[in-house]
Amino acid sequence: MVVVALMGLIAAMAVPSISNVFKISLGSTTRDLATTVRHAYNAAMMTKKVHRLVYDFKEQRYWVEVGPANLLMDTEETRAKAERASKFTSKLSAEEEEKKRKESEAAFSLATYVTRKKTDLPRGVEFEDVKTEQRKEPFTEGLVYTHFFPHGIIEQTVIHLKDTSNHHSTLIVAPTVGRTKVIERFVPAEEALLEP
Numbered sequence: 001m002v003v004v005a006l007m008g009l010i011a012a013m014a015v016p017s018i019s020n021v022f023k024i025s026l027g028s029t030t031r032d033l034a035t036t037v038r039h040a041y042n043a044a045m046m047t048k049k050v051h052r053l054v055y056d057f058k059e060q061r062y063w064v065e066v067g068p069a070n071l072l073m074d075t076e077e078t079r080a081k082a083e084r085a086s087k088f089t090s091k092l093s094a095e096e097e098e099k100k101r102k103e104s105e106a107a108f109s110l111a112t113y114v115t116r117k118k119t120d121l122p123r124g125v126e127f128e129d130v131k132t133e134q135r136k137e138p139f140t141e142g143l144v145y146t147h148f149f150p151h152g153i154i155e156q157t158v159i160h161l162k163d164t165s166n167h168h169s170t171l172i173v174a175p176t177v178g179r180t181k182v183i184e185r186f187v188p189a190e191e192a193l194l195e196p
Contacts, residue, residue, distance in 0.1 A: 025122040025163065029125050029161060030161060030184075032119070033161075033171060034171060036053060037053060038178045038179075040052075040053050040064045040114055041154060043114050044149060044150050048069055048150040049150060050066075050068060050147060050150065051064055051111060051148040052065050052067065052108065053146040054143055055146075056118070057127055057140065057142055057144070058141070059118075059120070060125075060126050061118045061121060062119055062121075063110060063111075063117070065108040065109060066110075066111040067107050068107050069150065124163050124164045125161060125162070126163075127161060128161060128162045128168070128186075129189075130146075130159050131157065131189035131192075132144065133156055154176065157172075158170065158171070158173075158189040158192045158193065168186035169182065170185065170186060
């Protein structure tokens with residue numbers, strides 16, 4: 001009985017320690033991601049090429065890619081406009097559309113001078129959602145991008161990270177100067193974009 005009581009006491013003391021480990025992992029991940037944003041901004045300005053920070057929800061990792069000097073960013077509005085225009089012009093087949101999309105994706109490659117490799121989030125930390133200018137609703141799956149343009153403009157983004165101990169972090173990427181505001185709690189995207 002004494003052994004069981006001691007094991008219970010040790011377990012009770014260990015649980016808060018494990019929670020603190022996850023909180024430290026979440027904090028360091030948040031800082032690393034904010035630093036990556038700054039480096040991607042600087043790289044876009046120096047190389048005069050479009051860069052993008054990629055968030056992979058499936059694999060829970062992120063990295064920076066470099067692309068062409070000019071890029072038109074797709075948004076819900078531009079896709080809807082293109083769809084309306086395609087009704088009046090010759091339609092591309094599904095195969096041609098897919099080929100066009102793949103060629104656009106192939107224009108980007110890993111920017112090893114910013115992120116040497118794809119960076120996995122630590123165990124217990126994951127992307128909760130990412131809100132960008134590409135659509136009104138936050139992304140919660142697939143590949144999501146924050147674009148950095150050579151003239152110093154960044155696609156405004158709100159990134160939510162969480163850990164298994166229910167700690168949250170919000171990163172708010174400003175549309176200029178490459179700054180990222182870090183808040184150690186969940187801030188809804190609508191509210192985050194109003195933050196000074």
